[in-house]
Amino acid sequence: MSNRIVESVEQSSLKKEVPQFNVGDTVDVATRIVEGEKERIQVFSGTVIAKRGRGINETFIVRRIVNNEGVERIMPLHSPFISSITVRRSGQTRRAKLYFLRDRVGKSVRLIEKRKGKVVEAHQDTAPAGPETTAALASSAS
Numbered sequence: 001m002s003n004r005i006v007e008s009v010e011q012s013s014l015k016k017e018v019p020q021f022n023v024g025d026t027v028d029v030a031t032r033i034v035e036g037e038k039e040r041i042q043v044f045s046g047t048v049i050a051k052r053g054r055g056i057n058e059t060f061i062v063r064r065i066v067n068n069e070g071v072e073r074i075m076p077l078h079s080p081f082i083s084s085i086t087v088r089r090s091g092q093t094r095r096a097k098l099y100f101l102r103d104r105v106g107k108s109v110r111l112i113e114k115r116k117g118k119v120v121e122a123h124q125d126t127a128p129a130g131p132e133t134t135a136a137l138a139s140s141a142s
């Protein structure tokens with residue numbers, strides 16, 4: 001019963017539109033930074049190496065290399081200080097957590113890009129012979 005009460009209280013703090021991104025994606029996270037009376041937006045771009053939690057407690061870890069040094073930030077997804085998240089590139093992964101990227105340097109850090117769209121068949125000769133292709137072959141032979 002208390003779980004329902006907590007969920008109803010948290011509902012007001014959740015963001016309405018949460019962008020869809022997965023582990024392995026390269027994202028630009030625009031964060032609001034308040035310095036005194038001034039407010040500015042700073043973009044932190046990097047690869048998402050982990051996601052955890054759910055509801056108001058959902059966080060993700062973004063990693064990037066700055067001056068040959070790895071920098072990671074843990075960011076709450078529903079934080080009011082995160083103004084936007086933009087997916088620049090989708091990475092293909094086989095793991096839920098990409099902590100192994102911490103040990104890698106240089107080109108080995110890159111992930112294979114996930115391609116969207118239809119798959120192009122390698123050979124036209126291997127297409128299955130259906131009724132329309134059989135009819136086309138018969139008409140071209142005569």
